[in-house]
Amino acid sequence: MRLNLPTTFVLLTIMIDAMGIGLIMPVMPDLIQEVQGTGLSNAAIWGGILTTTYAVMQFVFGPIIGNLSDRFGRRPILLLSLFVMAADYIVMALAGSIWLLLAGRVVGGITAATHSTASAFMADTLPPEHRGQGFGMVSAAFGLGFVLGPLIGGVLGDLGTRAPFYAAAALAGTNFLFGLLILPETVTDENRRPFRWRRANPLGAFANVSALPGLGRMLVVFFLYQVSFNVYPVIWSYFSTARFGWDSSMIGVSLAAFGISIAIVQGGLIRVALARLGERRTVLTGFAFGIVGFILLGFVTNGILALVLTPFAAIMAMATPAMQALMSRDTGADAQGELQGILASVSALAMIVSPLLMTSVFAYFTGPDAPVYLPGAPFLASLLLICAGAGLFLTQNRAPAAKSAP
Numbered sequence: 001m002r003l004n005l006p007t008t009f010v011l012l013t014i015m016i017d018a019m020g021i022g023l024i025m026p027v028m029p030d031l032i033q034e035v036q037g038t039g040l041s042n043a044a045i046w047g048g049i050l051t052t053t054y055a056v057m058q059f060v061f062g063p064i065i066g067n068l069s070d071r072f073g074r075r076p077i078l079l080l081s082l083f084v085m086a087a088d089y090i091v092m093a094l095a096g097s098i099w100l101l102l103a104g105r106v107v108g109g110i111t112a113a114t115h116s117t118a119s120a121f122m123a124d125t126l127p128p129e130h131r132g133q134g135f136g137m138v139s140a141a142f143g144l145g146f147v148l149g150p151l152i153g154g155v156l157g158d159l160g161t162r163a164p165f166y167a168a169a170a171l172a173g174t175n176f177l178f179g180l181l182i183l184p185e186t187v188t189d190e191n192r193r194p195f196r197w198r199r200a201n202p203l204g205a206f207a208n209v210s211a212l213p214g215l216g217r218m219l220v221v222f223f224l225y226q227v228s229f230n231v232y233p234v235i236w237s238y239f240s241t242a243r244f245g246w247d248s249s250m251i252g253v254s255l256a257a258f259g260i261s262i263a264i265v266q267g268g269l270i271r272v273a274l275a276r277l278g279e280r281r282t283v284l285t286g287f288a289f290g291i292v293g294f295i296l297l298g299f300v301t302n303g304i305l306a307l308v309l310t311p312f313a314a315i316m317a318m319a320t321p322a323m324q325a326l327m328s329r330d331t332g333a334d335a336q337g338e339l340q341g342i343l344a345s346v347s348a349l350a351m352i353v354s355p356l357l358m359t360s361v362f363a364y365f366t367g368p369d370a371p372v373y374l375p376g377a378p379f380l381a382s383l384l385l386i387c388a389g390a391g392l393f394l395t396q397n398r399a400p401a402a403k404s405a406p
Helices: 005-036 040-072 074-094 098-111 114-125 128-159 163-182 202-210 215-229 231-244 248-299 303-329 333-366 377-394
Strands: none
Touching: 005 040, 005 074, 005 098, 005 114, 005 128, 005 163, 040 074, 040 098, 040 114, 040 333, 074 098, 074 114, 074 163, 114 128, 114 333, 128 163, 128 248, 128 303, 215 231, 215 248, 215 303, 215 333, 215 377, 231 248, 231 303, 231 333, 231 377, 248 303, 248 377, 303 333, 333 377
């Protein structure tokens, strides 16, 4: 897969989207305390509300934005999302109340459609046999942005709680201008589809896409995988503190190492895996590494060993682009945006479910009434989920690629 200017823009858009999220993470506790005039515990509650609101907006609007891109094109959706994203960060930088921050997260969740539209752009411009590599590059760009964001945000945070928001706005605005100059339109009369609300709402979109042979089960597999994989960002800080006694600096280094490992896997290793194993066996290989990784992390007691397991566990991430490629094959050319919007909604739904599930399991097995002290219990819960997903995947009959969407 060769990089050209439009593809570079799309990857930069994804990286900046992730960087924008990561840039503001280090200052959010202080910013919430600043605008609320309250303590850290209450700030944490509001932080959870802001995160959940962001994910809910992604879930609701993912299919809507995906369908809009199938009708009006990838270019206007990507550029408009970037423009609104830049304005949203400026509003949050100036916010003097928690309600304005909440409104900012609502708008931010909607503009996060850049991920699904970027994936649809890849599906438009790549042949089916190369889409797995393209989706891997998208995931790698997101992973790299998520690594760089917190590191840069932590440095900018020393300049004040508002500085990272201005930086995120500048990044989004600059990339908007770049895209305005070089981004072509990939939706033509041949693959354009009318916009219909019955397909654009999450339930209607799920019903339409899952009606294609094999995709209903694959969406369930994708959801189980996402819930299980989200155990890392959701529980790692608490797990490593309880099990190894790590401080925030060590936790940050370990998370950065994990993010870098994912970027390497999805930006490089995925190409080798897809070329040698094919999409289906790549998915199963990712699941196998996930199963082994969850078992080991469930019981590991040595922090150094946990760090050694980081690249091993990250190999699980190559299942994501391979699953996207399989589903893209079975979806018509005029419904690629809809599919990617649904996958964005599934990911957002998993991000709503996973924190509630994993933190509850962690609290149960580390609390004073725990039947056994086991900080790694969330990883064992993820083990059950990924095994269920693997079972569904293995028992699925492959269907021929779709020619067009109804």
